[in-house]
Amino acid sequence: RKEVEQDPGxxxxxxxxxxxFNCTYSNSASQSFFWYRxxxxxxxxxxxxxxxxxxxxxxxxxxxxxxxxxISLLIRDSKLSDSATxxxxxxxxASKIIFGSGTRLxxxx
Amino acid sequence: DGGITQSPxxxxxxxxxxxxxxxxxxxxxxxMYWYRQxxxxxxxxxxxxxxxxxxxxxxxxxGYSVSREKKESFPLTVTSAQKNPTAFYLCATADIxxxxxxxxxEGSWLTVV
Numbered sequence: 001r002k003e004v005e006q007d008p009g010x011x012x013x014x015x016x017x018x019x020x021f022n023c024t025y026s027n028s029a030s031q032s033f034f035w036y037r038x039x040x041x042x043x044x045x046x047x048x049x050x051x052x053x054x055x056x057x058x059x060x061x062x063x064x065x066x067x068x069x070x071i072s073l074l075i076r077d078s079k080l081s082d083s084a085t086x087x088x089x090x091x092x093x094a095s096k097i098i099f100g101s102g103t104r105l106x107x108x109x
Numbered sequence: 110d111g112g113i114t115q116s117p118x119x120x121x122x123x124x125x126x127x128x129x130x131x132x133x134x135x136x137x138x139x140x141m142y143w144y145r146q147x148x149x150x151x152x153x154x155x156x157x158x159x160x161x162x163x164x165x166x167x168x169x170x171x172g173y174s175v176s177r178e179k180k181e182s183f184p185l186t187v188t189s190a191q192k193n194p195t196a197f198y199l200c201a202t203a204d205i206x207x208x209x210x211x212x213x214x215e216g217s218w219l220t221v222v
Contacts, residue, residue, distance in 0.1 A: 006151070032209075034210070034211070036211075041197075042215075042216075043199055043213040043214065043215055043216050044152070044199075045213075046210050046211070049210070087151060087152070089211065095140050095157065095159045095203075095205045096157060096165075096167075097140075097142060097154070097157070097201070097203060097211060098154060099144070099151050099152040099153075099154075100151055101150060101151030102150075102151045
């Protein structure tokens with residue numbers, strides 16, 4: 001079983017739609033979680049950290065469920081510019097950082 | 110300017126040759142990482158290092174080697190033992206004590222010809 005599992009998609013949704021991604025992790029001791037965005041042929045860029053209490057940044061909301069060992073990302077009112085691959089990231093141990101395989105999102109006009 | 114510098118950005122290798130990808134950082138981060146990304150795939154961990162003169166294998170270390178002689182530098186050698194080395198290679202650093210943001214270099218594209 002992979003340490004971090006993520007639905008690969010692709011998700012193809014119309015502009016203005018709400019879309020949600022989930023990511024599960026296997027190490028219950030994991031402490032830090034993030035969502036990164038990656039555009040084609042570029043390095044990943046930080047989208048947001050994920051906190052136990054949940055956090056929001058504009059149209060983006062991230063949640064952590066420690067009991068079920070998953071993190072989620074919700075994008076509301078999606079824009080064409082949101083089209084990208086979204087990667088969940090888990091600090092599997094004190095220093096080992098594992099990425100999910102990425103979820104591809106395409107927003108259509 | 111603080112950041113991570115990877116070089117070269119594009120590299121062509123003949124089969125049977127070793128090549129070394131450079132990664133330098135001036136963020137003063139202890140932890141450094143090498144990831145490989147194949148087209149349409151996620152990032153897979155090759156090697157990581159928490160501290161100078163120490164490093165650990167990731168999930169796909171076979172055919173690769175690293176060194177960590179200085180805090181700022183974490184070069185990756187792709188050896189001839191790596192059967193399918195054509196990929197996008199990303200170097201990253203993190204301030205692990207604070208479980209903080211991961212920073213990436215711009216990546217190196219390696220093609221075997």
